[in-house]
Amino acid sequence: MGLRLYLSEPAQNRLNVLLTSPYLCAKVGLDKGGLPVPQYDIYVRCVECGAVHPMRIRIHLDNGPLEKQSIAETYPGATRPPQLQAIDGHKTLCLKTGRMFIQQNHDHIFLVPSYSSERIT
Secondary structure: OOOOOOOOHHHHHHHHHHHOOOOOEEEEOOHHHOEEEEEEEEEEEOOOOOOEEEEEEEEEOOOOOOOOEEHHHHOOOOOOOHHHHOOOOOEEEOOOOOOEEEOOOHHHEEEEEOOOOOOOO
8 A cells, every 4th residue: 555646757757856866865775876765854743842843863765755744644554664663762852942852653753755845843
């Protein structure tokens, strides 16, 4: 069960260029120069003030969302990739209070494509 997009050929080509830009992707694999994999920044809703703060972690996923989406929405009832399992219990700094917090609710942990210009709130 994945997201399926039906785009015109020019739109699909622009999306392919965007998702495989060397500034937005990592090269994974050693043979033939590697495979481009999109990068995602992780943001969390603060348990202290309710704002959304950056976790200051960037991960690479080959099947992540095209826009800001919670982990719960992206992987409903499915096993999360190891990169996302590794952030469980990770502390994040509240930028308003200066205190560290842990967000346990996957509805409040967001994957944001590194190329996204969407305002994070």
